[in-house]
Amino acid sequence: xxxxxxxxAKELHVSPFMGMDHVYQARATEPGETLSVHIESIRAxxxxxxxxxxxxxxxxxxxxxxRMTARYPLATARVLALIYGHAVGLKxxxxxxxxxxxxxxxxx
Numbered sequence: 096x097x098x099x100x101x102x103x104a105k106e107l108h109v110s111p112f113m114g115m116d117h118v119y120q121a122r123a124t125e126p127g128e129t130l131s132v133h134i135e136s137i138r139a140x141x142x143x144x145x146x147x148x149x150x151x152x153x154x155x156x157x158x159x160x161x162r163m164t165a166r167y168p169l170a171t172a173r174v175l176a177l178i179y180g181h182a183v184g185l186k187x188x189x190x191x192x193x194x195x196x197x198x199x200x201x202x203x
Contacts, residue, residue: 099123105136110187113144114193128152 105117116138123132129151136144
């Protein structure tokens, strides 16, 4: 299937460990039975982060949602714990913290 591509400036403050001076390059397949999305964060011409998500289409029903909830009951808590645990590790390693753009100067 055809590949969709785009480049755009970072306008959303998501991680306090990444400043607003990034550009994203994204590509995705057109949605069908599968969907693949790749995004790369670039700062000063150098890639600093990339992520890829590959998915397969499946029907969402009450029964399938209940099965997923029963199969992965703590998925949300696990993801939050991993995100915040990684943030603590970055801070302990001396990573610079970028406050929200509306908040003002850098922290740490």
